Structure formats: C-alpha cells, structure tokens
Amino acid sequence: MADVQTLNTVAVGIDPVADRLSGPQGARPKRVLSRRNIFLYGTLIFVAAYYLVPLYVMIVTSLKGMPEIRLGNIFSPPVEITFEPWVKAWATACTGLNCDGLSRGFWNSVRITVPSVIFSIAVASVNGYALANWRFKGANTFFTILIVGAFIPYQVMIYPIVILLREIGLYGTLWGLVIVHSIFGMPILTLLFRNYFTSVPEELFKAARVDGAGFWAIYFKIMLPMALPIFVVAIILQITGIWNDFLFGVIYTKPDTYPMTVQLNNIVNSVQGVKEYNVNMAATILTGLVPLLVYFVSGKLFVRGIAAGAVKG
C-alpha cells in the first residue's frame, strides 16, 4: 500500500494528459527514501550546485565593495551589501569619454535583436517549409551547403561579409547587421524548421493542395498555426544568440549603436587602475538579464518545443 501512496504523491502536480510531452516517462520510482532516491537527488543537488556556483559568485561579488573583495574570498557573502556597483555598471561606468554605462547599449541591443529575431525566423521557417514540403530540384543541395555552413567559424567569414555588405551598401547599418544575424542563424534554424515540418503528416499538406491552397496559403493558414512550439524554440535560441553576440556587434556597427555586449567588453576591459570586479560582475549580470529572463520564463516551452519536432530526423 505504501508504494501506491508514494506513487500518487509523486504524480501530483503532473497533469498526465496535458503534460504528456514534458511529463516523466522513464522508469517509475518506488519509495521516496529508497537508496536509489537518495542517490538520485543527492547527485542532482550536487550537480545543481556546480551549475549555480558561478551565478552565486557573480551576484555576491556584485554586491560587495572593492575593499571587501580584496580581502575576502569570492565565495563569502557580502558583509555590507552595496548596490553602487550596479548603479555604476548601468549608468556611470566609463569607456573612453562616454560615462553612461550599459544603459545606452541596452536599447541598442533591443533595436538590433527585435528585427533580427523576426527577420531570421521568418526566413528560416519559410526555408524549412519549402524544404520539407515542396522539395524542388536542387533544394537539398542548397540545404547541404547550409548545414556545412553551420560549421564554418564566424571569424573566417568576417572578411567576405564585409565585402558583401559594402557591395550592397548596407555596411554599418542596422539592416546590414540584421542580415548578418539571419545568415548565421539560418543553418540551425532551417534544420529545426525543416525537421519539424517533415514530422507534420504529409497528407495534411496534400489535403490543403487539393483544397486549392497555394504555397503561401498553406504556409500561413495550415503550417504556421501548427508550428507554434517550434517557433518558441527558435525565438528563444535567436534572442539569446543575437543578444549575446559580440563579434558582429563590434565589427558591423558604430559606437552610437553598439549593443550591450560590446559595452560590457568596454567596461570590463577599460581597466582604470585596478579591476573593479564588482562593477564587472554587475555589468555581466545586467547584460545577461534578458536572455536569462527568457529562459526562466519559457524554459518549459523550450523543452516542449524541442520535443515536438526539433529532434526528429
């Protein structure tokens, strides 16, 4: 009897139908305090600690004053909590003559990320759809090139892209950067969407064709509404990728449009006398805040979206 009750308590909170994809399906547990569970939770908690330490260190350090950092070790909690490093990182840290911290970069990052995410996903989803359902001659060759492109280090492509953007006159513009992000996001995103659309029953696509829907009608009316989970995955991946980008941000923009990461680099590397670790850490957390929030809020959707098609073959 005890076993049954344990099972029930474990199952509480997991809606067996709605959460089919995210609910556990592995071997089932036996008893809460069995040796196996102690081992399981022990390991998980230990590993979780390893993953959390850097975040802890970042937060703790950012709340300390410089004298305390010089004396204590990095793991001890702050004796005296100060928010000054945060204020400085956000509003007054200097790079050269500009002393407005990360605040300017934040809006630049938003301005870069939003159109880049929308544009790159729009292009990649149409690609994936065309590849999965329309398969015109040669399509797979282009796709193969694209997948190989996923392995090309960005550094290798900087120069050709400088030339490309110069030739089409978009160098140094926001749209230039949007195109660069779309190009480098394309391989993985296209793979993602192609896999997802391939897993949609082909008969659905055929039915729509018999119903008279063309390429775009099928995309917008049939495929798009069904692809929401994978769109969530793509949006999360792109927001993090583009928000965190440094290389393209520094090379393909100008100082007044520098994204946050470039300013983070400027703050961290603008050593004025001693390294202000507390300010650096605060700046680091501030820069990572947007993608972190995205993950904390939509982590569950992320796993579900991946399960819904990204990993099918």
Added chain:
Amino acid sequence: MSSSSGTATRRPSQMFRNLNAKIASIPMILTALCVFLGGTVWTIVYSFTNSKLLPRLKFVGLDQYERLWSAPRWLTSIENLFVYGILSLIFSLVIGFLLAAMLDQKIRFEGVFRTIFLYPFALSFVVTGLTWQWILNPDFGVQHLVRSAGWESFTFNPLYDQQIVIYGILIAALWQGTGLIMCLMLAGLRGIDEDIWKAARVDGIPMWKTYLFIVIPMMRPVFITTLVIIASGIVRLYDLVVAQTSGGPGGASEVPAKYVYDYMFLAQNLGQGFAASTMMLLSVAIIVVPWAYLEFGGRKRG
C-alpha cells in the same frame, strides 16, 4: 469541352514548377551560394596570395601553407582543438544524457533542476569566460578558498598552468553548454514509447541495459542534432578562450579560430589568415560534407 481528349499538353518547363517555393527559397539559395560557398571559394583563392591588410591577387603558391605548418602556434592550436574537441564531445554527451536520464525518473522539482541546468546557456561565452576566470583565479578563487580552509599545499590553477589550461576552458564550456544537450536528450527520452519501458520491465532487463541497448539506439535523430550542435561549437571555439585566457599562458590555450582572427586582423596578414581558414574549412569539409550529404542530400521520404 473544346479540347478534345486526344490532344496532348506538353510538359511545362521545370523552371516554373513550384515557382513560389523557389522564390521563397531565394534567401536560402543566396546565402548558400553567395555567402557560404562564395565566401569559401574566395577565402581559398586568396589563401594563395600574399595579401596583407587588404586582399590582393598576388599569388605566392603554397608559401602561406608552408609557413602555417611550421608555426608552433598553429600546431599548438590544432592540438588544443583536438584535445578539447574529443573531451567536449564525450563529456557533453555523457553528462547531458545522464542529467536527462535522471530528470526523466519522475522526480520532484523537475522544472527547477531543468532551469538550473539550462540557465548558463542563456549567457554568452564572454560572460562565461569572465566568470570562470574569476572562479579559477588562484589568488581568490577555488584554490584560495581551499587553502584558507587549511589545506595549504592545494593547487588548482588551470588557467595559469600551461599543461592543463585547456581543461580550465573545458570546465567553463561544459558549464555553459551541457544544459542544452540535456534538454535535447530529455526531449528525445520523452519521445520514446512508454511501452518500451513496460516491455523491458516485463522482460526483467536492468535499467542501465535498457538505456544502453534499447533507448539510446532509438534516439538516433536526437544524437544527430546534438552532434551537429556540439561539433559546430567545437570548431568555432573562440570567444571563451579570448575571455578566459586570451590564449595564454604563453600561448598554451591558442585555438585555430583565434589564429585565423589574429593573423587576419592583428597581424594584418590576410593571406596567412586565409590559409588557416582554408585548413579549418578543409577539415570541416572532410568530416561534415559526406555525412551531411548522406543525411540530407538523398531523396528521402515518400
């Protein structure tokens, strides 16, 4: 019906079949041809020149390659990438899978654990590098902590020891990347038919055996996606090294992508950078092209 049933219509031009699909694929075709293929060809052509700051078509044969393969730094870079690549591949897969398997045991607080394992992926390599540089710093990081706890001879300073610096980078890379791998694996495990577990239990097969011989082979597509993600990350390793060690100490943690960047832009020797790029592209091509062609090139489905 004016057209009698005897008339034959000619096969329309292939150009205009699926015209909309082709138009919609123009961005992809342009990217594939102009950027990836074009950029590659361009890079290879200029690797045979002595271009300095600006690309110039003054061919010098294989000079750049001879210099490349006699540069100690390039050899170190290759060796580092090799060590890092193999270890990163193994550890990412193993840790990612083990974590996913543990989370798949109907545990409590699954969401909490999952979020904890996944959040580092939201942080950039630059942030990851800075944080781990800070934690691994012998003067106030882990080593300092253990020493001040009484173990005076304890030494753990991977970022300042040439022999083990690449492992210091690996620690940070795994911290950042294994969460995503775990997520993919978890999704794969959730896609396994529950009947498999029932069958295995009825047959009395131990759990580890079920995973090893039944579940993992069934997860082939997941492993392929994972492999693409891990492998492309390995070749691109750059930001993390720059943020953590800048290639130091004494060039012991140099990687090929950094060699490319440094010679192209710092040394203002494009030819040398392109030669290194070409070597990287070549090794990628040797490994990836046959696989990608088999996986995506053939006419599947139907």
Added chain:
Amino acid sequence: MKSFKLFLASASALAFSSMAGATDLEVTHWWTSGGEAAAVAEFAKAFEATGNKWIDGAIAGGGSTARPVMVSRITGGSPMGATQFNTGRQAEELVEAGLMRDFTDLAEKEHWKDVIRPASLLEGCTVDGKVYCVPVNIHSWQWLWLSNKAFEDAGVPVPTNWDEFVAAGPALEKAGKIPLAIGGQSWQTTGTFNVLIPAIAGKDVFLKVYQDHDAEVAAGPEIAKVFKAADDARRMSAKSNVQDWNQATNLVITGQAGGQIMGDWAQGEFQVAGQVAGEDYTCLPGLGVNELISTGGDSFYFPKLDDPDKTAAQEVLASTMLSPATQVSFNLKKGSVPVRGDVDVSAANDCMKKGLEILAKGDIIPDTNQLNTEDTNNQLNDLFVEFFKTPALTPEEAQKRYAAIIASAD
C-alpha cells in the same frame, strides 16, 4: 585656413541649415585606461571649443581589439571621422588603397615639417611625398619603472640600472614581492625583449636586426646575451599573474612588484594614482644602461568622407590636435612627449624631463612599429609570450626561432 574656408563656403552654399556649427565627428581610439581617457578628454575639449562635436568611439581591449574594427569599417565603406593608429606601418595599405585623406596642403600651410620633431614622425605619415596622418605624441618604450616602497620593504637600495635590479631580485622575492611585473598580453613580452636589445647589445644591433632585418646578427652572440637577460626577466616575472599592462603597473604602484619594463604611458597611471616621480617611484630610461629612447607614438588618420561638413571638421580636428596648447595639455595627461619642439613643457615631471633631454641630445631609435610590419610583430609576440611563460623553452632554442622570424621579415 584657406581650404577650410573654401569648404565652409561650399557647404553653406549647399545648405543653409548645415552651417559650420556643430558637426559630429566620430573619433575611434583604444585609449581607455585612466590616464589615457583623461588625455583624450583634452582633445575632445579643444575640438568642441571650435564649435564641433567629438563623438567618442573608444574600443576597449587595446589595439588588438580595436584595429580590426577600424580596418573593417574603413574597408567596409562605413568610415569614422578620424582614427588612431600607432605611428608606423599599420595603416600603410589603407593609404595605398586611397581610403585615407591627404593633408599635404594643411601640413604645408601650418609648417608641420618645421615644428614636428624628430622628422621621422612626419616621415612615418608620408607616402609618396604626401602627408596622410597627424602624429600627436612621442612614446618611448625604454623605461624601467621601480617602486621605491617595494625596495624599502625588501631592505635594498633602489637600483640604478638593469644589473643592480637583477641582483636585487632574490631580496625582493624574499620579501614576498614579484621582482618584475609583466602582463600576460603578448605585446608586453615582446616590448620587454625589444627594450632589452638596445640596453644590453646597443643601438647598432637593434637597428641591424629590425631595420636591416639581418638574420645573422639576430642569431649572433650579441642577441644571445639579450636572450640571457630575457631569461633573467622571465625568472623574475614568473609569479606575475596579471593580464593588462596597467594591472602590472598597478602592482608597482602598490609596491607589490619591484619594477616593470613599460613605455612612458605607464607614467599616466602613476600620475592618476597621485604618485610623485623620485619620491614614490623611480624611472630609468634605457634601463639605466644605455640612455636612449624610441620615438614611436600615436597618429591620427582621417578616412575620406563624402559629407562636406565632416570633411571640413576633419581639417579642424587635425589642426587642433597639433596646436601648441592642445599638444601640451594632452601630452601632460598622457605621459608622452609633445611632437612639437616649440612648446612649453616646464610643467613636465622629472621622468618626462629626462625623456626630453635624451630627445634633445638625439639619442633616439625608431620604434619597432615603424620598422616592422604588424605581421612580423605578431610573430614576435607569439614567440615571446611563449618564451616568457614556458620555462622549458631554452634561450638558445628561442633565439633560433627569433632569427628565423627576422630572416622572413620584410
């Protein structure tokens, strides 16, 4: 001022609204440390006094992070108004490709040839008889900065030359000090070695190796002596776990390290920290052995622009940077020597005065940036960063590789 007025006239003729007023001019540079930022502020102040606006495009992380960005932007067709490069060969190809603006007219009108000294500075800016850049300061590498406090703590007198410094090493170490601070960035290790050459082997050897690229000398006994000295430096710096040059300087300022071989820009850091030359720290030009200095420095280049307002503003900026008042205020903050010989530098501190004296005597050598291509410098960086951090790499082995690099240099 004639051409400037011409520009103004044409500009205002084109559009009334765009008067000479506030033209934004973006200036990129990698001066982000405390002393450097203060110096840049002087430029900005002087430029804004002319009614224009200085848009600061600082890129942190040193020239190695900043230069790729600058070059990409200029070649990518999205140039800034003006940009810093080291005086020397870094921008050579950009000039040859016709991307940079020619300032010959302005130079003749303002008699740059007469006021800028040494002449080698303007020569660095001249390609085919035309002037393409504005040298703004003279930096020399050949300085040993010593912490008086560190030696006091170790109970030894402050050394007066390199040999005494090496001899004091064990005492410093005993007192828990790092004898010699060197940052982990590769250019610092190369710089250290390049300073040792004229000090140990003399000016002629330096010129033979770097000007004539004589591989035989590079493989010879004189350079072998330099490698021996570098080996000493390597031993003394083994415990220096910092990355940036100014962190290393900070070790000297705080007395944690005995000394540092670094260019005169380190002086700016001492100044920002409120330290006084002679009291808190000691500077030994030419390592106290062979008193000579190199005349490297920074120059500003002006990419060709389409906007006539900005083109006019470029001219104003160039003129401003070289004006006597700006030269003095900028260089005092930067810790460098003005490029003009006709300015009043009585406000300079002891170290800078020493430098001026040596300069006046003509004991100068060109900077490696003027002699070597960036490619060669980068290969040297690779070698020396490895040498200084790898005790297993013997001086003999390193010298062999060194000679090979010199042999292939152009």
Added chain:
Amino acid sequence: MTSVSIRDLSLKFGALEVLKSLSIDIEDGEFLVLLGPSGCGKSTLLNCIAGLLDISGGQIFIKGRNVTWEEPKDRGIGMVFQSYALYPQMTVKGNLSFGLKTARVPRDEIARKVARTAEVLQIEPLLDRKPSQLSGGQRQRVAIGRALVRDVDVFLFDEPLSNLDAKLRAELRVEIKRLHQKLRNTMIYVTHDQIEALTLADRIAVMRSGAIQQLDTPHEIYNRPVNLYVAGFMGSPGMNFISGEIDGGDSPAFRFAGQSIDLSTYPASAPIKSGPGIFGIRPEHIVSGDAASVEPYQATVEIDVVEPMGADTLVWAMLDGSEFRFRVDGQTGMRVGDHVRIGFDPARASVFDTATELRL
C-alpha cells in the same frame, strides 16, 4: 462518357519504375477501386491523378480535359485521406470551408454548402468542434465532407477506412456506398481490403508492382481471375492451390499425386494444352458430407484444424500432400482427425499454367 482517362501513365523515381505505363478509362459515375498490397503503386497512382505527384510520362484527362500538368485544385477533384488530414487548428466548419474560402466563394454560398454537406453526412452537431475532439469515425466523416463540399466531379479516396476499427469500418463502408448511389459522382477508391473492394466497386483494378493485373467487375475478378496473383489475392480465406500436371486433348484432366480431376466441363478460354499447371478452387466452392456425393469430383480427407468463425467454420485438411481449406456451416460437428468426404465442381475452379501463371 469517360470521366477520368489515364493514358500510358508512368512514374519513375530515378531508376526505379513505380508506375509502368498504365491506361484506364473510368466512366462517368463509376466507382472504381484500386486494389493491391502495400507498395503496389495504388496510392501513388491516386496521387498522380490528384496532381500531387509529377508524372514521368503519359497523360491524364478528367472530363475530357487534359489535366496532366494542372494544379490539384484545378482538376475538379476532392480527396479523402487515410489519416483524415484534418487541419488541427480549425473547427469542423473551418475545415469544410477552407477550400471554398481559398477559391473565393461568396460567404453565404459557403455557409449554404457547408450546411448541406453537414446534413448529408449528419455531422451538424460537430460543426464547431476541433478535430481533436472528434472520434475516428467522426473525423473521417468530416474528411469526406471536406471533399463533398466542393462540388467536384471526381472523388479520390486513399484508404479512407484503414485507421478505423472493424465495426466502424463496416458502417462507413455502407455509408460511402449509399453516398455514391445518391450522388452518382465518379469515385476512385484505393484500398488493400478486398472486402471493401468487392462491396463498393463497379469495377476493380488489381495492381501489382506498378502494373494493373486485371481490371473488371468484382464478379469477374472473383470468379475468373486472370492469373495466379489475382486469384490468390482475392477472397478470404484465399483460394486453394494444388500443383500438378495438365493433360490436354479431348478429355482434359488435372493430375496430381495419383489423383485426377476431370476438366472437360472447365470453361477454358482456349483449347487446353498439356504441361505443368496449378489447380485453384475457392474454399467456399467445396462441399462436404452428403452434399459431396453429387459433385463431379470427390475425395476423402483427414481434418487437420477446425476454425469456427461464427456463421461458418473453416476446415483445414490434407489432400494427398496438399494443404486444403474448405468452408462448412457454422454448426458443423467436425473434429480434428475425422475423415470427411468432400466434393466440388471443376467448372467453378481456375486452372493456371505454371510457367506463365496465366489462367487457362
């Protein structure tokens, strides 16, 4: 008048020939079933008719119009799929009206047509539900409705009942038949289930590896299969086959294991020649017990297995080394080991040439 006409249609995937120069003419209002095992090309043929696959050669006419290269929507066809293929995010009403909306039919007309179709299929109460809220049978009804609502000349069914359980399958089968009788549209129906084929079809085309083996009425195909393949495929349980020798001449006979079956009453299409042959007789054409005594051919067999199936019972026996099945009444008292007298009329049998596998 022909409704759908297929001329020399062929389809190749690379070197693989999937459809081999097929020609079929389908009359207006005819119910044609494409029957065959999986992989025989029947669904592929249907997709070609629908325009969902580009063919390699030949032509397709619908209502006298050459539609070989027309888009599916312009061919005047409606199609029903095995997996229903309902648009999951749309309601039933949305599913029914999607095609009409795409064709820019006026809104009130759409409403009228949807209402009429829903009435015909009795799915009015389901109109506002999503497909996920429907049972399998309901879904398939909606899928049929989606084809119906567009007022097309030709309906294509791609194994529409395969995903349903046996009872529902039987119900819907009748419904489709009724629908056809009412609408009298041309219908082309793909299935691997011979019961569906026999019950629904006006004509059946039996297919095998991309070629049509026999195209005829269900009666002909059942009684006079053109070759061994068709004979074996049609009927459940399948036809009994016995290998042996054919004796040609004036009094033809089939000999095997010392036995001889008189073939003088066999309705051969040509004079019977001597040579190796295969004798086929359907289990339902064999009688046993007293009834056997009146049949031209009689034998005694030992019972091997008895399979009661409710209405009747299938009996397995050995006839001189050949396995043999026959159908008896469900109430039979036969047991394993019993010796039973059986008999049949060779005129109802089919005899095939062993070499060509063709019916004599």
